[in-house]
Amino acid sequence: MWRAWSVLLLGAAQGSEDFVSCLGAERRAHVATFASELDMIQSALFASTSQVFGEVAVLDYGRGAEWPKLTVKLHAYKDYVFRMMASQICDFVLFVDGYDSVVAGSREEILDRLLALEASTGKAVFFGAEAQPDKFLEAFQELAKANNVTTPWRFLNSGLMAGRVWALRTFFQEMLQNHGLDDPIPDQVLCANFSLFQRPDLVALDYQTELFLNAFGIEGILDGPWAWDLGQPPQSVALVESKGQTWIENRLTKKRPLIFHFPGPGKFSKKAPCLKNPRLFCLRSLPFEVVRLLLPEAYKGWRLESMQDLFDDLSTPWLPRWNNDDYLHFQRTWSVLEKIKLRERIISYMGIVDLLLLAIFLWHRWRLKGCPRLPLPHTLRLRVKPETLDL
Numbered sequence: 526m527w528r529a530w531s532v533l534l535l536g537a538a539q540g541s542e543d544f545v546s547c548l549g550a551e552r553r554a555h556v557a558t559f560a561s562e563l564d565m566i567q568s569a570l571f572a573s574t575s576q577v578f579g580e581v582a583v584l585d586y587g588r589g590a591e592w593p594k595l596t597v598k599l600h601a602y603k604d605y606v607f608r609m610m611a612s613q614i615c616d617f618v619l620f621v622d623g624y625d626s627v628v629a630g631s632r633e634e635i636l637d638r639l640l641a642l643e644a645s646t647g648k649a650v651f652f653g654a655e656a657q658p659d660k661f662l663e664a665f666q667e668l669a670k671a672n673n674v675t676t677p678w679r680f681l682n683s684g685l686m687a688g689r690v691w692a693l694r695t696f697f698q699e700m701l702q703n704h705g706l707d708d709p710i711p712d713q714v715l716c717a718n719f720s721l722f723q724r725p726d727l728v729a730l731d732y733q734t735e736l737f738l739n740a741f742g743i744e745g746i747l748d749g750p751w752a753w754d755l756g757q758p759p760q761s762v763a764l765v766e767s768k769g770q771t772w773i774e775n776r777l778t779k780k781r782p783l784i785f786h787f788p789g790p791g792k793f794s795k796k797a798p799c800l801k802n803p804r805l806f807c808l809r810s811l812p813f814e815v816v817r818l819l820l821p822e823a824y825k826g827w828r829l830e831s832m833q834d835l836f837d838d839l840s841t842p843w844l845p846r847w848n849n850d851d852y853l854h855f856q857r858t859w860s861v862l863e864k865i866k867l868r869e870r871i872i873s874y875m876g877i878v879d880l881l882l883l884a885i886f887l888w889h890r891w892r893l894k895g896c897p898r899l900p901l902p903h904t905l906r907l908r909v910k911p912e913t914l915d916l
């Protein structure tokens with residue numbers, strides 16, 4: 526069916542024969558993510574997409590998934606674009622990873638960047654580039670060289686992608702032909718392989734980080750050796766505040782990307798001075814911090830601020846204050862329940878031990894006062910010290 530539209534709307538401008546012309550199409554964009562369970566960190570994505578787009582599609586189709594076996598994620602993305610209406614084939618769809626992404630800017634700004642990417646690359650499906658190589662290192666280096674790329678952002682990361690509905694239909698349809706739902710191949714390897722060797726005419730990387738930025742650290746928020754060790758040069762990505770405006774800048778490409786992904790250790794919380802008491806240490810994470818700095822209303826509205834405050838626990842004196850194990854930033858909700866249940870159980874046992882000790886103490890005192898002998902069971906009698914209890 527979609528092939529019919531392709532023929533109907535065949536564009537001469539793009540060179541490739543199955544490209545659809547969307548010249549003069551209405552400016553529309555949707556954002557979708559894949560998630561099979563709830564995690565505390567999703568608050569950052571939901572807060573940001575809610576403010577920027579107003580809605581986000583959370584896909585799973587009841588299938589469940591386990592990282593890094595995420596062919597199921599690509600199938601969900603495919604199903605999503607095939608469920609869209611014929612009138613939507615020129616709409617843009619952004620697919621962002623659910624557990625470590627933040628969307629900023631506005632829908633209009635994002636559309637402008639997508640149109641600019643189409644114009645500058647002549648391609649139709651876009652991935653965020655990252656500084657850390659995965660598979661196909663040499664092929665990506667060669668491609669970067671051919672594109673005159675001078676920065677380390679030259680490897681495909683499958684956490685951020687976008688394209689028009691027609692292009693994403695073609696992309697997923699062709700790529701997933703021989704890869705079923707249970708295929709154990711990592712989704713990033715599949716996307717990279719397909720983009721490099723099968724449809725290089727269709728797919729481009731956002732080398733300049735015009736729209737997408739994969740980052741491990743951001744200077745001025747949380748940055749350090751964990752980011753530099755993974756290939757992101759120190760001070761290359763920074764928080765900039767000027768004339769009442771705040772943005773995140775890639776200093777090497779001189780761009781201000783709008784959609785962020787914090788792969789690997791980028792999303793994990795780090796020890797840093799507390800926001801409301803810099804003399805103490807707190808655990809903070811990039812997804813939470815980027816929402817706080819770029820989308821303060823969403824940060825308050827989605828209660829990320831209250832969550833962080835509760836977690837920091839600054840009203841408790843430092844000695845009994847407990848915030849070492851992070852159950853806020855990257856944490857499945859079932860696992861938070863597990864921790865709560867463990868703490869409750871420990872408190873219950875401690876209460877029982879307290880009561881037992883109190884009972885032994887009272888009984889001891891009563892014995893010392895010379896009261897008549899209790900008809901104790903034999904086992905209990907063995908536990909008490911004979912010399913103190915005079916049994």
Ligand SMILES: *[C@@H]1O[C@H](CO)[C@@H](O)[C@H](O)[C@H]1NC(C)=O
Nearest residue numbers: 646668669670671672673674
């Ligand atoms: C890369 O630079 C060379 C030399 O300046 C130029 O001829 C070529 O068109 C550039 N390639 C791209 C993809 O910009």
Ligand SMILES: *[C@@H]1O[C@H](CO)[C@@H](O)[C@H](O)[C@H]1NC(C)=O
Nearest residue numbers: 660661710714715718719722
């Ligand atoms: C890349 O794709 C080709 C063709 O589908 C396949 O033969 C090859 O094994 C793939 N390589 C990897 C590393 O997945």
